[in-house]
Amino acid sequence: MYFWRSFIEDGSTATAFENTRKFAKVYRLAAAKNPPPMQFINVSVSSSIPLAGTTTVFFTDIDEIVQAQPNEASSAEILGMLATICIEKGKAFNPDAKLKKMLSEVVAVGNATARTIAYKPRMKEAFLNPGSAWFFPFVGGSYQFLSQPGCATWHHVSCTPTTTPVSLRRWRSKWWASARST
Numbered sequence: 001m002y003f004w005r006s007f008i009e010d011g012s013t014a015t016a017f018e019n020t021r022k023f024a025k026v027y028r029l030a031a032a033k034n035p036p037p038m039q040f041i042n043v044s045v046s047s048s049i050p051l052a053g054t055t056t057v058f059f060t061d062i063d064e065i066v067q068a069q070p071n072e073a074s075s076a077e078i079l080g081m082l083a084t085i086c087i088e089k090g091k092a093f094n095p096d097a098k099l100k101k102m103l104s105e106v107v108a109v110g111n112a113t114a115r116t117i118a119y120k121p122r123m124k125e126a127f128l129n130p131g132s133a134w135f136f137p138f139v140g141g142s143y144q145f146l147s148q149p150g151c152a153t154w155h156h157v158s159c160t161p162t163t164t165p166v167s168l169r170r171w172r173s174k175w176w177a178s179a180r181s182t
Contacts, residue, residue, distance in 0.1 A: 054111050056095075056103045059085065063093035 006016030020040070027035045053061055062082065066089055071079060079088075085103065087093050095103060121127070121135055128134040 054107065056100055056107060058107055059087065059095070059103055060093065063087045 006013065006020060009015045021038070025035060025038065066074070066079075066082060066087055071089055082088070086095055086099065121139075123139055124130070126135040126139045128136065
């Protein structure tokens with residue numbers, strides 16, 4: 001499966017789509033003498049937002065994922081942290097006003113942290129070369145952000161807004177203190 005983006009011509013995607021259908025050929029080299037027919041699915045008519053939400057809608061999105069997947073798809077640690085903010089499989093996510101306010105604060109801190117680190121990473125391993133402005137988005141050469149087996153790097157912890165152990169731990173401490181005082 002391949003995805004690519006074409007340019008709009010005179011306000012229409014028709015030319016780009018037809019050129020793609022006409023000229024794009026993707027198949028194994030072994031099939032070069034007898035290439036299989038190409039199959040195209042135009043997904044430009046569907047909606048997709050690949051970025052995490054920057055409002056409390058982020059938590060609604062997380063809840064949808066938790067509800068759609070089996071518990072085995074996530075670690076017990078993550079599911080436990082999500083349960084502290086009322087996101088649990090089989091239960092409705094209806095945060096009260098107090099929780100919504102706290103989640104708004106968590107989202108703001110998570111976004112600020114992620115953007116700060118994304119625009120000026122501190123890890124020398126992130127950079128392509130010493131003194132370079134170019135850096136790798138996946139430090140450690142993996143989408144898992146592992147600096148050593150089983151240990152997530154700080155880059156991963158802070159670039160995953162709001163559901164990270166650090167941000168949730170801070171939020172949980174603040175929530176626990178306020179809950180105990182009421």
